[in-house]
Amino acid sequence: MSAASLPEKSGPGCVRYERDGGLAFVTLDHPGRMNAITVAMWRQLAQTFAVLSADLSLRCVIVAGAGGNFAAGADIREFPHERRDLTAVQNYHRNTLAPALKAIADCPHPVVASIEGVCVGGGLEIASQCDLRIAATSARFGVPINRLGFPMAPDEMRGLLTLAGRALTLELLLEGRIIDAAEAFSKGLLTRVVADAELAEETRKCASRILRGAPLAARINKRTLRRLESGQPLEEKEYPGFFAYADSHDHQEGVRAFLAGEEPTFSGD
Secondary structure, X not given: OEEEEOOOOOOOOEEEEEEEOOEEEEEEEOOXXXXXXXXXXXXXXXXXXXXXXXXXXXXXXXXXEOOOOOEOOEOHHHHHHHOOOHXXXXXXXXXXXXXXXXXXXXXXOOXXXXXXXXXXXXXXXXXXXXXXXXXXXXOEEEOOHHHHOOOOOHHHHHHHHHHHHHHHHHHHHHHOOOEEHHHHHHOOOOOEEEOHHHHHHHHHHHHHHHHXXXXXXXXXXXXXXXXXXXXXXXXXXXXHHHOHHHHOHHHHHHHHHHHHOOOOOOOOO
């Protein structure tokens, strides 16, 4: 397994990532702060996903938090400086948080959130941009920013609204209530919930299933889903792009291996 880090570690928190073959691990790490996300960490997150997205040898990304928590939102200690007036507030949300969330959403590879402990505010916004969310039973979710006196920014609300729908988004924002994993799952926020002790193993099993599949198909599925979510009718000229896999190695190999009763070897081409 190889480890890497990105620049701009001006404070105690950082975003780390490691590679294990076709699998990447992205870790939110801010000791003593339940991984509260600093400005530097938001920027590192955007940089990390830009690097991972450009690497077509990659097949899956797991996002997790260090030390027993996913993330306790943005680091409020920075607010007096980073969000001191109207100009600063807009810059913080549009030029710091939004690019990080967009980088996750735009990642062509499957992204799995492995969630334990606290997953609130910005942490929930990050998880909402992932493709799959596996949570430990004791995990907790919410956006209690109504008690901080400000609403959720549009670019941040988009991911939660797309995932959770209008009813749950308004419930979380208006009440500021923290919900447990069972309720989050019942309301469609999570892919599945497992016992705390099984979270790491279940996340790896999920990633293993993704790794066994064709990476080209996974990338096309993500692109197709995002296009369909726009709500705009497909144009005839778009269809060839969705079927461009027809002559690919992965498609030919998948059919060949199935007919031969063998395990396919996918290359991503």
